[in-house]
Amino acid sequence: MTTLHSDPLVADYLHRLDGAAGGLPAQQRAELVAEIRAHIDEALRATHSTGSTGEAAVRNVLKRLGRPEEIMDAAVERTDPPERRQVGGREVVALLALLIPFMGWLIGSVLVLLSPAWTTRERRIGLALPLVVLLFSVVVSLGAPASTALGPLETSLIFALGFAGGPTAAIYLAWRLRSASR
Amino acid sequence: MEPGQTRNMLTQLRRGAVEFCVLALLRDNEQYGFELVRSLAAVDGLVTSEGTIYPLLTRLRRDQLVTTFWQESESGPPRRYYHLTDAGRKALTDFTGDWARFRDGVDTLLGLEDRNDHPAQ
Secondary structure (H helix, E strand, C coil): CCCCCHHHHHHHHHHHHHCCEEEEEECHHHHHHHHHHHHHHHHHHHHHHHCCCCCCHHHHHHHCCCCCCHHHHHHHHHHCCCCCCCHHHHHHHHHCCCCCCHHHHHHHHHHHCCCCCCCHHHHHHHHHHHHHHHHHHHHHHHHHHHCCCCCHHHHHHHHHHHHHHHHHHHHHHHHCCCCCCC | CCHHHHHHHHHHHHHHHHHHHHHHCCCCEEEEEHHHHHHHHCCCCCCCCHHHHHHHHHHHHCCCCEEEEEEEECCCEEEEEECHHHHHHHHHHHHHHHHHHHHHHHHHHHHHCCCHHCCCC
């Protein structure tokens, strides 16, 4: 997203705005910066036509817009899930499903994705856990016979631990439900 | 309640009312972002930071209370115009009724209204 502008004050403002918007999805951030930029240009065109130009006019427009942090606060609070999470049957079923490998992970993942009770970041972590843990344990246990340190019992144990990802994800997501959304 | 807290309450009230003020501005005609923002800013005490209106507009769009379209402008780049949807119109009507009742009730309690002017609800 371009924050360049012919006026250095405006460019700095847009840059700060873009920086403060880290919590927003990329598309939303780009859109907001573009809208603010269009507003500034429109406002400056208006002041230009009334004869008032220069730094004072620019500062006035930016002052009326407000601090980038204020604008970002307004944007963020309107997109995140509400403070109190709505936990219902669907969420319980999702968590229970995650305890069951493969089929359960699939069903649980779909339910987690559909539920508004978790933030995007929480969903990503929760859904990645079972797969990552399984992948890790498979890699380690396949490579283990080559090393003399691990016998077949230990290798099997490591492989079994691969299925711990699902319960771990369920515990993580359940724990997140108990905290406020932000 | 401490004196300082009334400021906070006012902020909450503003936040709740501003979106319906936007819908009201769109009731009779379509307007583009800058126009809307400046109309709101002209009302004393309604908007403290003009930039915060834009996230509000995005949310109204997302909630399908308004739709938008682009239109060329002679003086610069195309502008995004806002248009009230049927759902938006209904939300506005509902709020107008709620607000009138709320306002009248509070005014009466605060002693700002003459009780005799309003029959019992």
